[in-house]
Every structure is written in structure tokens, then in C-alpha cells.
Amino acid sequence: MDPLDVEDVPFEERLDDFYGPSVSLARLKEHPSVATPADLLLRALEPPPIKIRHIPLLDLLRPAYRRLPSGVDEVLGDHHPDAVRDRGEGQGGA
């Protein structure tokens, strides 16, 4: 069995909430991230027999993987709580 497969509820049983998720989005968001070194996957696997200009692919990827956390933050913006925009006053339109 595919470990990613799930059993879907037929449409006929979801007609009353067809546009909504079956779990509230807030609950779905509650998912702590696990802190692991970004090159761990590469380290844990036998390297593939692929070379680029005689350099093993793994040797090219590992330093780049290590920089991924900062790369994601730089490109897509850090979501640190301090960066959250101010909510303003209680009655925005007043």
C-alpha cells in the first residue's frame, strides 16, 4: 500500500461542505516543524553515480543544501513574529 494514500469521502457525502476542508484550517496549521540539518537526507543516502564535469553531484549539492534554510528565508521572507504587521485599531474603517 502506498504510504501516502488516504481514503477519500465520496462527493455525495460532502455536498453540504463542498468548498471547505474536513478539518478546520487553524487545526491544520498546528504543525510544529522539526529542526534537522538541511543536508541530512544527502548524508544519509548512498550518493548517486552522477558527475558533473567530473565532480560528484553530491559534492555540488551538499553545500547548497546547507544554505537552504537561509535561502528560503531570504527569498520568501522571514515569518518571524516580530515581522507580523501591526493589526491597527479595533475598528479599521472608522
Added chain:
Amino acid sequence: MVTRVLHAIWAESRLALWAEDSTLPLTTHSRADVRDHPFALPASAVPKLAPPKVTAYKAAEPAVPVRSAVLLLPSSGRGPAPSPELGVDVTVRNPRVARWRVPIMPYAPGELDAIPGPSVRYFGIVGDFARDLVRRGRILPWLTEDEARWRPVLTGVDAARFRELAVAMPPVCRAVQEEGRSSEVLLGALTELVDQVARRAFPDKLIGAYRPGRKSALADRWLLALTDPEPRLDEVDEAEAAGLRTALAAWFEAARGLGGPVRVDFRLVEPGADDKWRVEFGLRSAEDPDVRIAAEDVWAGAEFAATPEPQKTLAGGLRRAVRLYPDLDWALRVPHPARLSMDTRGAFAFLRHAAPLLEAAGYGVRLPSWAGRTRLGLKMTTRSRPGPPNLGLREVVDFRMDLAVGDQVIDEAELAELARLKVPLVRVRGEWVELDDRQLKAALRAVEERRVTELTVGDVIREVVLGGADELPLVEVDADGLLGDLLSGETERRLRPVPTPATLDGALRPYQERGLAWLGFLSGLGLGGILADDMGLGKTITTLALLLAEREDAQPAATLLVCPMSLINNWQKEAARFAPSLRLYIHHGGARRRDEELAATIGAADLVITTYGTALRDLPALARQGWERVVCDEAQAIKNSAARQAQAVRQIRARTKLALTGTPVENHLAELWSIMEFCNPGLLGPARAFRTRYQEPIELRRDENAMRALRRATGPFVLRRLKTDKTIISDLPDKQEMKVWCTLTPEQARLYQAVVAEMMGRIENSDGIERRGNVLATMTRLKQVCNHPAHLLKDGSRLDGRSGKLARLEELAEEIIEEGDKALVFTQYAEFGTMLQPYLEARLDRPVLWLHGGLSKRRRDELVERFQGDDEPMIFLLSLKAAGVGLNLTAANHVIHVDRWWNPAVENQATDRAFRIGQTRNVQVRKFICVGTLEERVDEMIERKLALADSVVGGGEDWLADLSADQLRELFRLSPEAVR
């Protein structure tokens, strides 16, 4: 203003959007098998969208032509059922699935002025997951037919997360052409999002300045395309591509194999008589870590249910693990390795370095129970000196700092001996302790630096807040006297309660008297505090009592209270009710005082109330005054320390500060720092240090030591009582009724006055039944205005920021949800409920159920069952007419009447849906009233009963039709305080 709702779908093997438009007809006469969706945003509107910006590589594509997709949607015979977010008051009874063609556009949710439907927000969460996978490097490159792409590696917790997201997927996401499979749609979408993120997060080139040409080896060009905006490769030689694909596929399969049902297991065992540590090997089930088999048994031929070939699994796993734990190679030099023996240094290296890596990579790791727990720390002892107590922060106390290992205190000589041994795992009085070089140095430094024998109370508090150092945290504090009270974190319970001030027009409950004592205690020391009691426990009355108490035998300067605009009227009303002797000045609005006049007014006031916005605008003038205290109500408004209004209130100096918030601040650490920085500037140190010391360990690793240290550091300054505390429950009435005073926005006020002007003319020019009808119509329209302009106008316009009531409802709903509670929200208008439901659900991201007369009995039962049975915090919107009687909704402990029928019996019946047999908690009931409008006046009339018999009032609103024109004019009049 047009309401459009965006929906996200998986169409043509990529993410796409389509939109509903409420201005279009909801039905069609077509009877075709596949019909054009009558209110889908038409193709002619789609090209007006800006080009998608989702990814660099997509932007490089030629403009995407408008396409269409056929969707399976719930429908009536004449049209699709509108999504709830569209806010159209249409109920489709017995919907069935039908096919509708909709124009689709590229996935760029921010590009269209439309409400993002739940499916769009759902894919936002999928996007967060994609980003997290890339950040953690859980991706591998691959080669499709002719494109260089990244794809996620989903094993272990990531596979579980994937399944969680797949199960939650809104059906509409997978409704293209046929009932799609959610796991397939999600995998496609996630792969697309992962590729987008990775392509941008990696450096431009993975191999220096090398730029392969068109004739270069495929692998060279493939590598370049992995980070290039254009993933496509030209002139792919199939033989070359097949070789590359095979190697990449094997790599990917090996990665997926790391998350299989069986894990190779490593167990660290303490040394026996031979003084040798051992890492013992074995296999264990991924599902149940207790199902384990030792390597010896595997080699002896024992079976293991989770794998048909245990020996092969063990051998392969051990071989792969060498890459993360190179010392393991020593053990693998024998044919059937079962363990690796090592000295103390080796054991320490396994503990600190190899074990976390192996565990993160999916191997089983079992360590002794003491491992990972920082056992070495500082213990502080202070003793007060004889003499007059309560000298405040300058009082000198005897001080001593010791080193603690677990529950033991060790002296300097023992520490020196540990340093001499230079081994990172030592046994101290029978307990193993991890003690690396950094900690040893920190311990020696701490002893050196803290040889003093006395400190002031202020310095001791700073030591506690500092919490030692990263390597050597403060783990225990033993203090007596006033300092002991303060640092105990239970000051409120240790202090003698302050009796209700004589000038308070009301009685404090026992826990409020304890709160008052705590506020007075901190204030006396010149310290700021955060009163973070659960909502409904009386933070307002306790604060007012503090102001009254300190005026019993002194005349301190005024207190400045800063609050959101939506709360000004509440403060004004509560102060007038409970503390009429306080001289109050509202500093807000165009007519507010300035310059000398302001100074004189403040000089003659006890309490000055202003908003965060006004505080920011009038900062120079307000900062010049001499304040006794600055209070920030709804202090989450200053949670962002960099925001201008947070900086503004911090700049207003006062002898002491107080923050009021119902939000559990311990769950929001950046917010806690910002609020504490307002209350006691500098006490928690710089934000960066706070993040390193507390926020990151707690938020990223749930570090219990850091949590304990933070509680110790902030405990003295935060008072939070829960309404579920046993001692609080006994103080509270079973049902608390409160009025919530709301203001109108300027738009609401204009509409209100226009309705009054128009309808009074009609009333005066009519009589009999017609007049009666006009009066009741006026009442209805004015109540609609008080609810929301869009409720009166029925134009499908946006809801955000246009109604004081809605703003207050949002704030309350957020607090209720944050506290983990459930609420019933009653309205007498079904159309208002239909507007509120999708709006609140989108704001809260929590279920907002909506029960009205248009639902079938089956659907009503389902909603009630979900509300009662699901433990998730949620809101239940109910039509007063459809749900006022009969239902059992005891899962709610909050009831809100957002508009009023002015019939106490009907309202009480509705309230009793929650407040009835089966209710085990105190119920808080809130009735919304717009101040300065007919809502306030009718409420007053009912309260005072104004010579009207109960039976008349009990009849609803009909009696109002008999009032004279002058009485009606007075009733409908809009007072200046209605608008803030």
C-alpha cells in the same frame, strides 16, 4: 463593490484558480450535460489579471491563455450551489453533483481582488509545508520527460503530515472532470510548490561560473536547469536521459526506503563492571517502538513480523548508518555485528552528535533517561535582613550562588575536581551527568563572578530574569521575605487580599481582591505587570478598584489608559458604573484637548482614556505629562515591538505600567517580550537575546528547561487566572451577564442618520397600520445599520472594517477561540448570519457553524452533533428564531447576542441552549449594544421598565409603534458618543 470568491483546483496537472462573482445570475436555463457556470468570473474578466508572479520560471513563460475546466459541483436543477463565502442567501435543498464549465487562471491568489475561499487558504498551508520541506532539505532533484525539477521526499512525520493534509482537502480542489483522488492532487500540488520554492531558494548556479552549452552533457545542462527560471531542456538524448533518470530514481527510492515500516535501532547502554559503554543494535517497528528485536536474535535467525528479511534489513540499515555515524564502521568489521563498545568520550560523542542525526534520519535511537537533560545549573539563595520590610527594589539581601547537579548542590572543590578529570560524562553522587567543556568553563566563570554576598532586590530580580547563561542556566531560586513572595510566582496567593475600596460601587469577588493586592504590591515596588486573566474575570473592575484604592489616602497623578477604539465606550460605561468618583477624561476625536488645555485637563483627572491611534498621533503631548501609570488594554495591540503604536506607548513615561490582556501570553513569546518591554523596560534583555535564550528553544524544540526558566523570569510580573481554576469557579456565578458597548463607524453613522431622516418623514405622514409598519421598518433598518452597513444595503459589499459591532465580535471571538472555548452567537436576522459565517470562518480559521431555518433537520442535527462532539474551539452562529428553543448546546460556555429582540424571555430561552442541565462550566453571556443609538435607549427603557408593564416589554418590539413622533425622534436620535 463586488464580491468575488477565489477557489483553487488541480487542473491540467497544475494548480489553478477560478472565481465566483456574486453580481452574476445564479441560475441558467441550459439543460446541457456540461453547462457554463452562470456566476463564475467570465473569461473576459480573467485577462485583466496581472501576469502570475508565483515563480520566476513561470513568469518567463508566454502569457497563459484563458483556459477552462469542467467541475463537478453540488447543484440544484438550475444552477450550482454558491459557496458560503459568496454570502448569497440561497439554500439548495437536496443538492446533487452536476458538471459546470468555468474559466480558469494561473495560480496567483494575490493577483485578483477577491476573497480567498477555503481551498485557496488550504493551499496556502500546503505552501507552508512545501517551504518547510525545502528548508529541511527533504527534497531531491529529478528529470521528467524534458524538465529539471525538484520533488519532495515524504517519509516518517512528513508522510503523516501529507496524509493529514490529504484527508482535510476541500472536495472542490479535486473536482475537475471527475472525483479526483486527494492524495494524487496533493502530491501534484505539493511537488509544484516545492519546485517553485527550491528553485528560488538555491543559489543561481550549483556549479560556479560554468555555463554548459546546448551540446554539453545532459547532466550538466540538467544541473543548470534545476535553478534556472526555465526548467525545460532542449534536445534531450533519450539514452542519456534514461541513464540519468535511472540513477535519480534509485536515489529517490532509497530516500523513500528510509521511512519504511522497520527501523534499525541503536540503544546506548551505561557501562557495567568493565567500564565500557555500549551501543546495541537491533530492529524495531516504526509503528510501535516497543516492538524490538536485538541484533543477536536477528543473526540467530529469529523472525520479525514487520519485515520478511530481517537480516538483510539490519545489514543494509547498519551499512547506511555509517554515513551518519562513522565510528560504527568498527563494529561492522565482524560478520554479525550486534554492538559497538566505547569509552566515555565515545559515548558522549554518540549522545551529542550521532544520536540526533540518526534519529532525524529515521533510525531508532534509545538513550538513558538522563540523556539530553541539562543537569548542571545555578542555584540562587537570598535571605532578607532584619529591619523594616518593603523597602522596594533597593532593599539589600544576603545572596549566594551555588552550582547544582540535579537535586544536589556541589561546592567549588568538587567542581575543580570535575574540571581536572576533563571527561564529558561524569557520575556525580550516583547520577550520570553530561558535562561538556563549555559548561565546565561557564561553571568556573560563574563561581568566579558571583562571589558577592549581598545584592539589592532589583539586582536579584535581574539575575533571575537573566536566567544564568545558555551553558549554565539558573535552575533553582530559594528566597524569603518580600523577594520570596515576588519570585515565587504565587505572589497573588501569598499577599493579604485588599478589601474592596469603599468608593467602588460594587463588590469585588475574592479572586479580584487578590488580584488587586497583586497590582498594588507591584505598583508599590514601582514594577510593571501583566494582568492576563481569562476573559470575563473582571480585569476592568480590578483596574478601576486599583485606581480607587490608591486614592483612599493619597492623590496620585492621573493614569493613562490606552485601548482599541472599540473599547472606549466600555471603559467609560464601566468607570461610570463602578467608579463614579473617578474624574474621567476621554482623549479622543477631533474635539480633544491640546497644549495647555490638555495639561490642565489631565492635571484635574484621575483616569485619561485614549486609543492606540490617538496615542501615536499625540505622542509628544502625552509624553510630556506626568503620569502615575500607563495601562495598555488588549495589550496584544502592542505585540509587535517594532510597530509604531507599540513604540509610542513605550515612550510615554510613568511611575509604573500595567498591561491587560486576555490572550495567553505564554503561547506567544515575541508578544510576551514586547508587552513586558512596555511594562518593565529592559527586564527581559534585548529581543535578540530573548529569542536565543527562550523563544527559539521553546518554539522550535519545546525545551522544558527554557520553559521553566521563562516561567521563573516572568512569573513575578504576570498574573493569569483561568476561569477553570477551582478557586475561581467557586467565586464565579454560574451565569455572568455582561453588556458590550459598541460604537458606530462614520459610515454607519451616516447611514443611520439618513434612515432616521427618511423614515421619520414617512412616519409623520402616515397613520394606523401604515404608521405602525413604518415604525417597525425603521427599527429594523436602524438595527441593520448597527449590525453592519452591508446588512442594510444588501449589496454584497465587503465586511472588513466597517462596523463597530463586527470589530468587537471579531475581538471577542478571537479571545474565546484562543482560550479554547466555544460560543453561541445569536442573531435575529438570517441574512446577517449568512454574511457573518464565511467572514468569521476566514478570520478565525476555525469552524463557524451556521444554523438557520433553511436547513433540513438532518443538517441541523449534524451541526449540533459536531458542535457538541468535536473538541475544537469553534463558533456556532444561530438564528434566534430557528434555534431559540429546543437545542442542547452545552459545549458552549459563551453566549453572544449580537443584535437584540428586546424580549428578555426570548433572549433567555436562547441563552439557555448553553446554560442548562449538562453545563459544567460558568457561562458568560454578552449582549451587544450600540451606544448612543436606539439600541442603548431601548435597553435603558427595558432596564428601568419606564412605567411599562413586564408583559408589554415582553411582547417584543411592537409596543414601540405606539410611541409619539417626539418620543420616536428621541428614541432614534444619534448621540455624538455613538461614533468614535
